[in-house]
């Protein structure tokens with residue numbers, strides 16, 4: 519029988535949307551059901567979480583529903599327990615940097631949702647403290663593990679596209695205001711004082727997606743907007759929505775690639791998926807959504823003729839070929855959790871660390887600055 523090691527994880531913010539669904543249920547509970555994470559030497563790591571939050575009733579019910587024995591409303595006491603080596607945070611953005619610092623001071627390894635902080639200074643402070651303490655650290659970069667983007671990366675790596683020219687990303691959907699229909703995202707997302715805003719939320723993601731798949735980001739021009747200034751919260755109370763709910767950004771990447779990404783909570787979807795990336799290269803093009811990816815080669819490119827007097831004779835959607843599934847694609851959050859747990863025990867480099875997280879915050883901060891000052895902002899190299 520393979521040796522089983524216990525990994526005590528202090529999980530904060532698991533009653534929230536991401537913490538509960540993606541990190542607890544789809545990742546940690548699923549890993550536990552499957553007998554833990556296999557290490558290089560054949561041993562297995564079994565996560566043993568303690569759920570932390572403010573509402574004892576919610577925590578108890580959540581723990582019970584998923585066969586978890588430990589929960590608490592006392593984070594400080596949990597951090598004192600030497601048997602729990604890892605701190606995880608998926609609670610609200612505004613509190614993250616402070617909590618990470620506390621956990622690092624208590625000698626814990628840390629893993630967390632993005633953004634790691636509300637500004638670069640705090641993000642780098644956390645990364646420096648982690649380096650000094652010699653702990654292991656990771657930040658969620660889930661989009662890299664989406665089947666659609668993994669297929670797209672394979673298409674690019676195969677050389678199919680030739681020289682990359684441009685990327686057009688469309689992210690978003692309509693988030694209900696809360697008067698006519700219940701809201702489907704937390705109201706803090708639309709309040710600046712609570713760490714809300716789509717630029718801080720989404721440019722962190724676009725940094726690692728662009729850097730890892732298309733080319734390092736060199737500069738950004740971003741126009742934000744608050745299209746809907748009044749919303750209704752979880753209790754049906756109206757509030758002033760002062761955070762940006764849409765961002766229209768252009769990025770210059772290494773290798774001369776130009777990327778444009780629209781991020782919006784104020785758009786109604788008519789496209790292949792909630793996020794799509796359309797990439798054009800000299801030898802071929804590709805479009806990726808969350809799960810799927812389609813390609814069109816140079817020799818399969820149709821010849822449209824501009825004629826507004828007739829209905830479009832080409833069914834453009836039919837001129838693309840789908841990249842087939844050739845493997846099982848697990849939930850992306852779980853794949854990254856497993857990689858991080860292996861990193862804790864097997865060692866070796868972990869690419870998606872606090873510095874990578876700080877780079878995400880750097881791009882968000884530059885996007886906000888660009889909007890405010892109405893100009894391009896260059897992205898300088900970051901060092902811990």
Ligand SMILES: NC(=O)c1ccc[n+]([C@@H]2O[C@H](COP(=O)([O-])OP(=O)(O)OC[C@H]3O[C@@H](n4cnc5c(N)ncnc54)[C@H](O)[C@@H]3O)[C@@H](O)[C@H]2O)c1
Pocket residue numbers: 531532533534535536537571572608609610611613631632633658660704706719
């Ligand atoms: N990786 C992704 O794709 C992705 C998607 C959405 C959100 N996120 C990130 O995940 C984090 C959580 O977002 P969410 O959408 O799940 O939010 P949410 O509001 O659903 O959850 C937030 C959690 O934090 C807790 N919390 C809020 N205020 C607190 C306080 N003052 N003290 C203690 N706990 C408090 C809440 O109880 C809840 O458990 C954010 O940082 C967000 O940026 C990541």
